[in-house]
Amino acid sequence: MDGFVDALENIFSNPMRAFLTMLGVIIGVFSVVTLVSIGEGARKYVTDQFSGLGTNVLIITPGKSQTSGGAPMTGTSGTRALTADDARALAQRCPSLEFVSPVILGTAAIKTGNRLRDSTMVVGTTHEHQMIRNIYADVGSFLPKEEAQGNKRVCVLGRNVVKDIFPHGENPLGQYVRIGGTRFQVIGIMERKGYSLGFDIDGLVWIPLKAAEQLFDKDDLFEVLARARPGQLEQAKSEIRRVLMTRHDGYEDFTITSQAQMIESLAKILDVLTYAIAGIAAISLLVGGIGIMNIMLVTVGEKTREIGVRKAVGASRRDILWQFLVESLTISGVGGLIGVAVGVGLALLVHAVVPSLPVLIRPWTIAVSFSFALAVGLFFGVYPAKKAAELDPIEALRYE
């Protein structure tokens, strides 16, 4: 403890030199803390988003994203759209699927009287959509089942849409709104959900599938969402593949993605990011360590006489070694603490300035980066400390 206090006094007898020595470690530690906190924030955000989907959810999209070794698709037999009939076939012929929900996506202007909300995302879908996405109408009701939709012109509004087109707090239920020029009656309002999968859920409008086909004049689907019965995910995948390939002349011109796959592929991206950060950190800590070694060698040179005196009055090699190791550890430790403080501060600042950038400061981030700083101090402190410890007291005392 005495050694630590002495080392602190020593280091701060020349604050500028101390600061410059620590700078490499400070930069290394604070960049790790800040970047990892942002990375962890992103990871948690992504994981939360997909976890909200539920582990049994499958997303079927048109087009093939992964080739599985079959003959290359050529000419007219290329990507075929997914249709509402495909979705119906899945619902009927895949026993391991609990729910199936076709999705048509478009944008339209929403109008009431004198209020207008431009380019609003409109989702054409069916009743099952809410069970699969796990979002429910908390006022009124959601869309009816497909067979009960008929030609009904009804809609369910997200909270932000309500706020924009009914700004005075009127009750929207039963009111009529114009979506892309067509009149729809409001039958429900969705619970507040924020962002999910990159969509502002609160800014969406839901209408029946048939109405969306007519509104956007297309019958190809954006995706089909499906939920497998518990424990039957793999079975569901093969059923979907079989049913759709039968309907698509034997071509697998669609992609089935599970939540686990999506989390996995995003996690891979985030892992690469983490390695990159670790690389940056390693380099700057290395540079910081060399800085510490450099200054410790200077210090040993400056203190040659002092080392001689200490040895003359009874300091052993181990005492001297320890004295200089404590000093380099103190430099790196104080640098590490400053780095942690700056890193945490910067991460919080980033989050305050850009709230949509999620930040997650984990205790292990701080612990690991601080430990690395100490390790650097120890590693690069050993050589100068050994040099000091090996000094011959007679020559050290004679040193001018």
Add this chain to the structure above:
Amino acid sequence: MSEDVLRLADVTKVYRTAAEEVHALRGVTMTVRRGEFLSIIGPSGSGKSTLLNLLGCLDTPTTGEYFLEDRPVHLLDDEGLASIRNSKIGFVFQNFNLLPRVSARKNVELPLVYSGFSRSERQRRAEEALRRVRLDHRVTHKPNELSGGEKQRVAIARALVTQPSILLADEPTGNLDSRVGEEIIRLLEELNTVQGATILLITHDLAIARRCRRTVEIRDGQILRDTAA
């Protein structure tokens, strides 16, 4: 035998450089008794610094034996030498060799740090040692706030604080003017006569050497004359 503080028996010291062998000491035999106040004199290059380094356990002899209070110094390793320097030897240097950034008391505490005393015990003993050299009013001063004579008295307090078997003073007045030098010599005499410290002084000042009851003269690595013999 118990009266002997140290005993050198046919000690030699040879330095090997690439070009030649330097015989710094060529068979020195001497004994120092408890309570003695002796000086070692000799021209530069005579081997008296080498002798001091050996006596101070900063170095070991090439051949021969050195017993310090019956401990065979010539057989000790680095660790053992450090420990014996700490407990048995007190050094006083020509250029004081105080740590510049810390107070007089902290300087005096230094040897006690390496003997593992508690902070409060170190402070108590350091202040006691500073009283013995009559510097109790300068406890918190740093070396650059002290006069040359005061610095040397701090150094003497540091040498005394572990109650060593022998105090080795290497030209202790060499950096002081004659009046202050006289004060330091008087202080050493007082420590010897009143407090019974064993003191070995290295000097080339014959006037100082003459005041010691015993003078050992070194030339060419050998004892030329020993007034006690």
